[in-house]
Amino acid sequence: MQRQETFYEAVKRSGISRRDFLRFCLLTTAYLGLESTMFPKIVRALESKPRPPIYWLNFAACTCCTESLIRSSHPLISDVILGIISLDYMETIQVAAGHQAEEIVWEGMKKNFGNYILAVEGSVPTKDGGVYCTVGGMTAIEYLKKASQGAKAIISVGSCSSFGCVTTAHPNPTGAKPIYKLITDKPVVNLPGCPPIAEVIVGTIVHLITFDSLPALDNLKRPKVFYGQRIHDKCYRRAFFDAGMFVEKFDDEGARKGWCLYKVGCRGPVTYNACSVVKWNEGVSFPIQSGHPCLGCSEPDYWDNRPLYQHVADVPLPGFATADDIGKGFAIGVAVATGAHLVASIVKKASQKAKEAKVEEKKKEE
Amino acid sequence: MQANQIYRVESECVTRYYVWDPVVRISHWINVIVVGVLIFTGLYISTPFYRPNVDEPFGASIMATMKNLHFLSAIIFTLNGLFRAYWWFAGNTYRQWFRFHIWRADFWKEAWWKLKDYITLRYTDYELHTLGHNTLATLTYVILFLAASVQGLTGFAMAGRINPGGFFDTLFGWVIPLFGGEANVRMIHKMIMWGIIGFMIHHISFVIYLEVFREKGMLSSMITGLKTRPLGWEPIEKPWEKGKK
Ligand code: HEM
Ligand code: SF4
Ligand code: SF4
Numbered sequence: 001m002q003r004q005e006t007f008y009e010a011v012k013r014s015g016i017s018r019r020d021f022l023r024f025c026l027l028t029t030a031y032l033g034l035e036s037t038m039f040p041k042i043v044r045a046l047e048s049k050p051r052p053p054i055y056w057l058n059f060a061a062c063t064c065c066t067e068s069l070i071r072s073s074h075p076l077i078s079d080v081i082l083g084i085i086s087l088d089y090m091e092t093i094q095v096a097a098g099h100q101a102e103e104i105v106w107e108g109m110k111k112n113f114g115n116y117i118l119a120v121e122g123s124v125p126t127k128d129g130g131v132y133c134t135v136g137g138m139t140a141i142e143y144l145k146k147a148s149q150g151a152k153a154i155i156s157v158g159s160c161s162s163f164g165c166v167t168t169a170h171p172n173p174t175g176a177k178p179i180y181k182l183i184t185d186k187p188v189v190n191l192p193g194c195p196p197i198a199e200v201i202v203g204t205i206v207h208l209i210t211f212d213s214l215p216a217l218d219n220l221k222r223p224k225v226f227y228g229q230r231i232h233d234k235c236y237r238r239a240f241f242d243a244g245m246f247v248e249k250f251d252d253e254g255a256r257k258g259w260c261l262y263k264v265g266c267r268g269p270v271t272y273n274a275c276s277v278v279k280w281n282e283g284v285s286f287p288i289q290s291g292h293p294c295l296g297c298s299e300p301d302y303w304d305n306r307p308l309y310q311h312v313a314d315v316p317l318p319g320f321a322t323a324d325d326i327g328k329g330f331a332i333g334v335a336v337a338t339g340a341h342l343v344a345s346i347v348k349k350a351s352q353k354a355k356e357a358k359v360e361e362k363k364k365e366e
Numbered sequence: 367m368q369a370n371q372i373y374r375v376e377s378e379c380v381t382r383y384y385v386w387d388p389v390v391r392i393s394h395w396i397n398v399i400v401v402g403v404l405i406f407t408g409l410y411i412s413t414p415f416y417r418p419n420v421d422e423p424f425g426a427s428i429m430a431t432m433k434n435l436h437f438l439s440a441i442i443f444t445l446n447g448l449f450r451a452y453w454w455f456a457g458n459t460y461r462q463w464f465r466f467h468i469w470r471a472d473f474w475k476e477a478w479w480k481l482k483d484y485i486t487l488r489y490t491d492y493e494l495h496t497l498g499h500n501t502l503a504t505l506t507y508v509i510l511f512l513a514a515s516v517q518g519l520t521g522f523a524m525a526g527r528i529n530p531g532g533f534f535d536t537l538f539g540w541v542i543p544l545f546g547g548e549a550n551v552r553m554i555h556k557m558i559m560w561g562i563i564g565f566m567i568h569h570i571s572f573v574i575y576l577e578v579f580r581e582k583g584m585l586s587s588m589i590t591g592l593k594t595r596p597l598g599w600e601p602i603e604k605p606w607e608k609g610k611k
Contacts, residue, residue, distance in 0.1 A: 346579060
């Protein structure tokens with residue numbers, strides 16, 4: 001069998017210097033939350049281990065995950081990513097098309113059976129035999145089942161494939177499901193986010209290459225290093241939260257001064273992601289830093305926790321109402337009923353007394 | 367004093383029955399304080415209605431204080447509730463009144479009769495054991511107790527997520543997937559708070575009414591432990607069966 005090129009060889013071929021390569025390794029070590037002593041290990045692994053082929057499948061999704069990955073403007077990251085994901089198959093950017101592309105993917109999977117990594121973007125519609133999403137003449141379900149047979153691990157990239165996102169939102173007409181619900185016999189790692197951060201995707205892949213294993217996962221199959229903490233707990237506006245200083249409306253004074261966005265619906269307190277640590281676009285900023293509340297895009301079924309600009313979601317009864325409206329209605333209802341009952345009781349007793357008094361009066365008269 | 371003995375005090379015009387032992391009374395007033403704090407701080411956490419008059423967040427810590435108070439009261443509330451649950455079985459007087467036999471037809475007949483009795487403004491005093499709670503009230507308190515338990519579970523589950531994998535998260539982490547995610551957990555926590563507020567409105571209005579207008583000693587019984595009935599009052603056995611004949 002032909003020796004597979006290593007990751008380092010691949011990036012060197014595409015013109016990346018040794019220095020840039022090392023910087024990438026160092027950055028990734030840091031993102032993965034590893035000790036600095038792990039740095040040489042990562043360098044060595046990327047230099048010596050054959051680069052595992054990665055097949056990137058697109059199902060029911062908006063392709064924002066691909067965008068997040070390939071548009072990551074970090075010169076290192078973007079080049080390196082394209083090097084690291086040997087991208088034998090990625091519909092959005094591959095050169096091949098049609099039958100040729102399909103041939104490449106199945107040929108490659110056969111050749112690398114048991115060794116390749118499957119990255120899946122998008123959820124899989126399951127209703128009516130899965131007809132709502134077909135690729136290369138197969139339904140997404142068939143495609144996924146076939147492609148996953150020889151996969152070493154499956155990376156669910158983005159909220160659609162991890163938990164369900166816009167494609168699975170209520171009423172979910174296509175019966176779309178996230179990957180882990182369909183593939184249960186392979187290790188699956190969820191990288192939710194709409195889209196997920198490029199560094200998170202790359203970090204997970206580097207971990208796979210270096211240690212031949214997935215990073216430690218939490219109970220929702222997310223890597224703990226990236227999804228272990230709430231946005232809220234690493235948010236730089238937290239001091240304003242604790243102090244009780246809140247933006248009341250977009251464009252008010254607090255908004256200009258950068259106060260906490262809790263009252264305009266920030267979901268940071270219930271959202272697990274790396275945004276407030278890794279940030280976006282080379283660490284330039286992240287939504288909260290640019291004055292927008294967190295929408296909780298990396299949480300399960302986040303579209304159903306509507307509306308988005310409210311930190312407690314509405315109660316999903318017909319018509320959707322806030323817990324407060326229903327609760328206040330209930331409390332007022334109880335108050336009115338109780339009041340009516342009390343008044344009736346008092347009136348009844350009073351009239352009884354009046355009657356008794358009359359009876360007694362009559363007796364006296366007699 | 368033996369469990370089944372009824373301790374009564376007769377005065378010139380009323381009979382007083384000893385119903386609530388000191389543990390029940392103290393535990394009740396702890397609840398009053400703590401639930402009041404929980405509701406107030408909970409409402410603040412949910413809709414922070416006061417903004418400190420400062421330009422910088424240094425020195426002000428209103429939200430943090432509210433959260434800490436909420437958590438502290440929650441712990442007292444929980445311990446108090448657990449102790450109270452134990453007291454159902456160990457308590458001297460209360461145990462005697464506590465009858466929750468939902469598997470018996472009589473329980474439901476009695477509850478239904480009491481509901482009608484209550485809606486038609488009769489307020490009949492019947493069997494002796496109902497000096498504590500009548501069946502309808504028992505049912506209400508059990509539902510309240512369950513609601514408070516869910517409130518505690520959801521609360522501690524939310525609190526646990528501050529430190530994933532930590533003590534509270536390990537103990538209560540399972541609650542979150544059970545209710546379908548943290549957003550739902552918060553929503554439920556909030557709904558139950560309104561439920562509790564609804565209960566309180568009714569509860570407080572009626573103990574006052576029964577104290578002042580009916581002279582049953584409802585409110586004062588939580589202070590003295592004694593409930594009042596008219597002199598010469600005789601318990602009625604199974605009034606719901608008599609009604610039918
Ligand atoms: C009578 C009992 C209780 C009431 C009325 C109550 C009420 C509330 C309310 C209204 C909120 C705000 C919810 C929101 O808008 O996010 C809240 C939040 C919270 N409650 Fe309670 N609660 C009670 C018991 C408990 C208990 C027993 C715990 C256990 C520790 C607890 C822990 C919490 C926590 C941690 C939060 C903060 C959630 C967040 O991060 O925003 N609560 N509570
Ligand atoms: S802006 Fe959002 S995440 Fe940041 S402190 Fe406020 S509520 Fe928490
Ligand atoms: S801040 Fe929140 S909504 Fe925005 S990208 Fe991060 S997790 Fe998603």
